Amino acid sequence: MFSLLKSGLNKIRKAFSRTRSLLGDKVRAVLRKPLDEETLDELEQVLFEADLGSTLALEFVEHVRRSDNPIKTMQNHAKEILHKPPHVQGKEAKEGPKVILIVGVNGSGKTTSCAKLARLYKEEGKKVMLAAGDTFRAAAIEQLGTWADKLKLDCIKGKSGGDPSATIFDAVTAAKARGHDVVIADTAGRLQSKTDLMNELSKIKRTVEKVVPDGPHEIYLVLDATTGQNALDQAKIFNEFTPLTGLILTKLDGSAKGGIILSIYHQMGIPIRFIGIGEKEDDFLPFSPEPYVDALFS
Ligand SMILES: Nc1nc2c(ncn2[C@@H]2O[C@H](COP(=O)(O)OP(=O)(O)OP(=O)(O)O)[C@@H](O)[C@H]2O)c(=O)[nH]1
Ligand SMILES: [Mg+2]
Numbered sequence: 001m002f003s004l005l006k007s008g009l010n011k012i013r014k015a016f017s018r019t020r021s022l023l024g025d026k027v028r029a030v031l032r033k034p035l036d037e038e039t040l041d042e043l044e045q046v047l048f049e050a051d052l053g054s055t056l057a058l059e060f061v062e063h064v065r066r067s068d069n070p071i072k073t074m075q076n077h078a079k080e081i082l083h084k085p086p087h088v089q090g091k092e093a094k095e096g097p098k099v100i101l102i103v104g105v106n107g108s109g110k111t112t113s114c115a116k117l118a119r120l121y122k123e124e125g126k127k128v129m130l131a132a133g134d135t136f137r138a139a140a141i142e143q144l145g146t147w148a149d150k151l152k153l154d155c156i157k158g159k160s161g162g163d164p165s166a167t168i169f170d171a172v173t174a175a176k177a178r179g180h181d182v183v184i185a186d187t188a189g190r191l192q193s194k195t196d197l198m199n200e201l202s203k204i205k206r207t208v209e210k211v212v213p214d215g216p217h218e219i220y221l222v223l224d225a226t227t228g229q230n231a232l233d234q235a236k237i238f239n240e241f242t243p244l245t246g247l248i249l250t251k252l253d254g255s256a257k258g259g260i261i262l263s264i265y266h267q268m269g270i271p272i273r274f275i276g277i278g279e280k281e282d283d284f285l286p287f288s289p290e291p292y293v294d295a296l297f298s
Contacts, residue, residue, distance in 0.1 A: 023050045050259035082289035087269030090218035090245035097175040099215035104222035106189030109250030114186045115147035116284035130155040131171030131185035133164045165207040172211040192237035201242040225255040250276030
């Protein structure tokens with residue numbers, strides 16, 4: 001599903017233009033020099049700064065050392081990493097709606113991503129229900145409500161200050177009764193260091209199971225690409241509290257450090273499902289390794 005259209009391909013190239021110009025230009029500048037130890041050290045530094053992480057940066061350099069076409073070698077190695085099978089996978093719904101939980105730290109782009117993802121499903125002809133599970137702030141409920149109005153989507157809103165599990169329970173119950181195909185539940189931003197808030201996620205998960213026993217089918221962690229290597233820590237800790245099935249990487253349009261995608265997938269094997277490349281509803285694409293890698297090193 002979510003076929004990557006040609007316009008999507010051009011969009012992805014444009015979105016990665018910052019990464020491309022910065023990483024690609026730097027890599028090319030370094031590789032213009034003779035491929036000696038000093039050059040390889042410089043290359044390692046450039047890759048490290050693009051958020052590939054130290055392990056991967058070194059691994060890439062070792063591949064380049066034995067190659068007479070460094071750019072192609074790096075592209076091939078990046079594709080090799082991204083084509084490895086993921087360690088986890090979401091599920092399709094057996095009966096009843098597919099339930100997708102959206103989690104992440106404050107301001108990472110959860111609410112916006114809920115709306116964008118809902119729009120993608122709607123375009124595929126699916127009946128979508130949004131659940132305003134960030135009951136922490138009234139503004140958060142309003143924000144999702146505004147998106148729902150704009151995109152003409154159903155949205156269940158609970159009381160501000162109420163129990164998020166209750167809102168999500170209501171949304172999944174309503175979706176099941178009314179024959180919706182997909183429920184996308186927004187949740188409050190939470191710091192990975194706050195254990196009580198992290199435990200709340202397990203409660204939300206159990207609540208979903210009460211209505212749809214095989215759900216939630218997907219738990220997507222939303223990561224802000226501009227936070228760099230900290231995104232990796234977030235992924236590790238969220239994954240401990242609630243097993244993630246996929247990642248949404250936002251704000252790639254504003255990041256010169258697109259290498260975080262490789263680094264996270266290499267370390268965790270959690271598939272990157274979608275990327276956010278702007279604030280508008282269509283600035284959102286299913287992730288696909290090929291155009292990403294081509295953009296990254298070209
Ligand atoms: N440039 C850019 N901005 C984005 C993207 N995704 C979200 N944003 C912006 O980031 C800001 C925060 O987005 P939200 O969706 O409200 O983030 P959130 O995770 O729900 O935030 P909290 O609910 O406060 O934790 C908003 O101004 C969004 O428009 C993206 O892919 N690119
Ligand atoms: Mg939000």
